Amino acid sequence: MEATRTRGLHIPRGLPFVLPYLPFLIVFGIAPTIYALELAVTNVDGSWAGVDNFTRTYDDFRFIPAFKHILVYTVVWLGALMVFVVGLALLLHGRANRVSATYRFLFYIPGALAGAAAVVIWLFMLDPTVSPGAFLLRDLLGASIFAQSIAPGNLPYIFAMIAFWTGAGGWIVVMYGALNTIPPDLEEAARIDGAGPFTIAFRLKLPLIRKWIAYMLILSFALGTQLFVEPEIVQHASFGLVSDTWSTNQLAYQLAFRYADFNGAAAIAVDLLMIGLLGAVVIVTRSGLFRAED
Amino acid sequence: MGIRLLGLGARMAILLVFAIFFIAPVLWLILAPTKSDNALVTSSPFSFGSFHNVAQAWNHLDAYSDHLYRRWIANTLIYSLSATAITLAISIPAGYGLALGKFWGRKLILTLTLVVMIMPAASLVLPIFLELNALHLIGSVFSVILPFSFFPFGIYLAYIYYATSIPSELLDAARVDGCGEWLTFRRVALPLAKPVVALVFFFSFVANWNNFFLPYVVLADSNQYPITVGLSNLLASTPSFNPAVGGGGQSVNIFKPELALATLLAVIPVAIVFLLSQRALVRGTLGGAVKQ
Numbered sequence: 001m002e003a004t005r006t007r008g009l010h011i012p013r014g015l016p017f018v019l020p021y022l023p024f025l026i027v028f029g030i031a032p033t034i035y036a037l038e039l040a041v042t043n044v045d046g047s048w049a050g051v052d053n054f055t056r057t058y059d060d061f062r063f064i065p066a067f068k069h070i071l072v073y074t075v076v077w078l079g080a081l082m083v084f085v086v087g088l089a090l091l092l093h094g095r096a097n098r099v100s101a102t103y104r105f106l107f108y109i110p111g112a113l114a115g116a117a118a119v120v121i122w123l124f125m126l127d128p129t130v131s132p133g134a135f136l137l138r139d140l141l142g143a144s145i146f147a148q149s150i151a152p153g154n155l156p157y158i159f160a161m162i163a164f165w166t167g168a169g170g171w172i173v174v175m176y177g178a179l180n181t182i183p184p185d186l187e188e189a190a191r192i193d194g195a196g197p198f199t200i201a202f203r204l205k206l207p208l209i210r211k212w213i214a215y216m217l218i219l220s221f222a223l224g225t226q227l228f229v230e231p232e233i234v235q236h237a238s239f240g241l242v243s244d245t246w247s248t249n250q251l252a253y254q255l256a257f258r259y260a261d262f263n264g265a266a267a268i269a270v271d272l273l274m275i276g277l278l279g280a281v282v283i284v285t286r287s288g289l290f291r292a293e294d
Numbered sequence: 295m296g297i298r299l300l301g302l303g304a305r306m307a308i309l310l311v312f313a314i315f316f317i318a319p320v321l322w323l324i325l326a327p328t329k330s331d332n333a334l335v336t337s338s339p340f341s342f343g344s345f346h347n348v349a350q351a352w353n354h355l356d357a358y359s360d361h362l363y364r365r366w367i368a369n370t371l372i373y374s375l376s377a378t379a380i381t382l383a384i385s386i387p388a389g390y391g392l393a394l395g396k397f398w399g400r401k402l403i404l405t406l407t408l409v410v411m412i413m414p415a416a417s418l419v420l421p422i423f424l425e426l427n428a429l430h431l432i433g434s435v436f437s438v439i440l441p442f443s444f445f446p447f448g449i450y451l452a453y454i455y456y457a458t459s460i461p462s463e464l465l466d467a468a469r470v471d472g473c474g475e476w477l478t479f480r481r482v483a484l485p486l487a488k489p490v491v492a493l494v495f496f497f498s499f500v501a502n503w504n505n506f507f508l509p510y511v512v513l514a515d516s517n518q519y520p521i522t523v524g525l526s527n528l529l530a531s532t533p534s535f536n537p538a539v540g541g542g543g544q545s546v547n548i549f550k551p552e553l554a555l556a557t558l559l560a561v562i563p564v565a566i567v568f569l570l571s572q573r574a575l576v577r578g579t580l581g582g583a584v585k586q
Binding site (some may be wrong): 011013014015016017018020021022024025027028029030031032034035037069083087088091093103106107108109110111112113114115116117120121122124125127130131132133146156165166168169173197199208219222223225226228230231232237238249252253255256262263265266269272273275276277279280281283290 | 358388
């Protein structure tokens, strides 16, 4: 009965199931992107502005420092991810299964505290009066009070550490999963050929998960440039020590909220959107990690 | 042999140092509310105080701004659960339709979904704010729930699941048996979706619960805040880190133990979801979501 009815109406198979999703994709994915683009190239009165908003925000005295901040932060974070996530995944791969599973779980736990909670925890960890790592703060940062811990020069490193703390465990799980797809015979053959654990890890395993490392780095780069929560919360706690336009996204936010300069805010949002879009397009078209075809 | 032992020792040492780095802050947070503000400074960081202190910290926290903390937790539950419910209702059928359907625009929808999924969610927050602002929807709880409900990763997970785990012969058989498209979905495809429902629930709920940027930007009334924004609000009103607040701490009774308790309670729902799903996740379901 139903089959005949459907055939009679010529509804393409599958389409009705996708329809409820489309308004969401359009309203919260495509439309905001187009609207931000439109705002970025127009003036308050809606007239064409060309690249004026982009050059104007670029010339803003807060733009370059904010951009430098997120660049240093992102580079430090990516370096830590590349060295430690890959290193720890290689260390854990090939260990007794139960030991390895326990460590993977321990490393993964801080992921549950992502965002605002992680920042508050690390504010405590950075406060020499209560921190269990007070000796490290004193020896490494020379900090004996909280304000010294969050000195401006330390911030990119602190934010990179918080991001690493919450996110590294998830990536270790992903890398470990990728390492598990390497056929055991390959490792066995290398071992028979006389390769030691180091040679196997760096010459055999590492090249085989190269794609996943690239994926992690591109994704994290795009994410890193979006930094907002961490500096925003630290700014609340910093006694005015940390600027409220520390990161580029914060600057866009301030332009929109304090100065009602929506066109300028849109221009910066578009700058950052383009970085994210570019990263996403590279991953989707080049990596072959995701499928959009049968 | 000696070198091998040395290598093993180095390996264990590295793993231990990182385990301490990842776990010590969590342990500290769990123990902090058991101590008084003064004891936090004077006693050993990992010592246990008393349950009496926890109760006292809770009383102070709960009294803050007329039970505002409870309000924030309730808000977060409402936002996260309703958005996750909408996400599930949209993404399971959509993933099914995209995997087994044949219609014009299918490839375009899939590619757009993938691109938005990989783009950082934060990159769309200001554009969404600008759009909602133009539509005068700022300050409504729907300006949090509806954008949360748009979760392309959920669509992709459901799509991959149906494209790889369900043999199309099974669905063809249902059709031959006289089931229409809708009945085939409801009787055959939907009951098989359990694993992917769990996966989408996990990722969507955790992402919504932890989201700070969007609610921070689109909500103005502190009674509407989710807990993430609430925490930053709480932080700004205590002198624990910000001496500028001065006497404010005395009047609101929010000191370090209260702040630690507020943070700890804020992560409990996500921690529960994490523990329930850790076996599946750590086993590498994450990696399985992707073509290898």
